[in-house]
Amino acid sequence: MAKELTESRRTQYTRRAMQDALVELLADKPIGRITVKELCDRADVNRSTFYAHYDGIEDLLHDIExxxxxxxxxxxxxxxxxxxxxxxxxxxxxxxxxxxxxxxxxxxxxxxxxxxxxxxxxxxxxxxxxxxxxxxxxxxxxxxxxxxxxxxxxxxxxxxxxxxxxxxxxxxxxxxxxxxxxxxxxxxxxxxxx
Known part of the structure; x- marks a missing residue:
């Protein structure tokens, strides 16, 4: 489940960037083969930012869903x-x-x-x-x-x-x-x- 954070514009932008990156990666490979590092590189965020929002890749996908x-x-x-x-x-x-x-x-x-x-x-x-x-x-x-x-x-x-x-x-x-x-x-x- 996505971690509760205050929804500032910056937070919304960061979440959207990670969601978009995951969707782009899912177009090429199944979710089980996507790494947090790969997602962070694509979204241009660091791992600590990712983990401030989500527990893992599946958590991010569930947020989109x-x-x-x-x-x-x-x-x-x-x-x-x-x-x-x-x-x-x-x-x-x-x-x-x-x-x-x-x-x-x-x-x-x-x-x-x-x-x-x-x-x-x-x-x-x-x-x-x-x-x-x-x-x-x-x-x-x-x-x-x-x-x-x-x-x-x-x-x-x-x-x-x-x-x-x-x-x-x-x-x-x-x-x-x-x-x-x-x-x-x-x-x-x-x-x-x-």
Whole structure:
């Protein structure tokens, strides 16, 4: 777990430099082969600075993951507060823009090169919000069917986002968001045209 430090601008900059360095290194090799010395050289910080913030490389990776999970959790809370399809489209677009803005980190986090547990943690976060099933289904839908639809929508969305990241974001965030909404909401394209 990242050590608690006052979040001054300098601290934020240092943490970001180390996070960026780790993401760059993960693009070339698995986490188990990255050394603290190598990371510090890449981030242009000394080892004592690294250890003032983190206990090890995995701790740094978990800090990146936790930042992402915190952001996604906040976006999901917004989604749950805005049940109409148009508001959901805006939230999904917002999430897609976040992914585009943070593509280097998320490309690694969503790949097998990083901690394999991250995607499961992300799915657990989404699945943990049972209200999503109710909001993505027509009135009167069987709860078991609603749960299956949500799991399919979430898994499909993650697969689409992985593909989008792997193709270096060839599509616009709005296009990806539209596809997610159309595929996730029953009658999604019909709702969009009304």
């Amino acid at each position: 936790n930042d992402t999970i915190d952001w996604v959790s906040g976006a999901l809370e917004q989604l749950l507060e805005q049940p109409d399809p148009d508001s959901m489209r805006h939230i999904v677009e917002h999430i897609c823009r976040y992914i585009a803005d943070n593509r280097s980190h998320l490309r690694i986090l969503m790949s097998p090169k990083a901690d394999a547990g991250f995607q499961q943690q992300l799915l657990g976060l989404i699945y943990g919000h049972g209200d999503i099933a109710a909001q993505l289904q027509p009135q009167g839908t069987d709860p078991a069917e609603a749960e299956m639809r949500v799991r399919f929508a979430v898994s499909g969305s993650i697969g689409l986002l992985q593909h989008w990241l792997a193709t270096d974001l060839e599509a616009a965030p709005e296009t990806v968001a539209r596809i997610i909404i159309e595929m996730s909401l029953p009658g999604g394209s019909a709702r969009r045209e009304e």
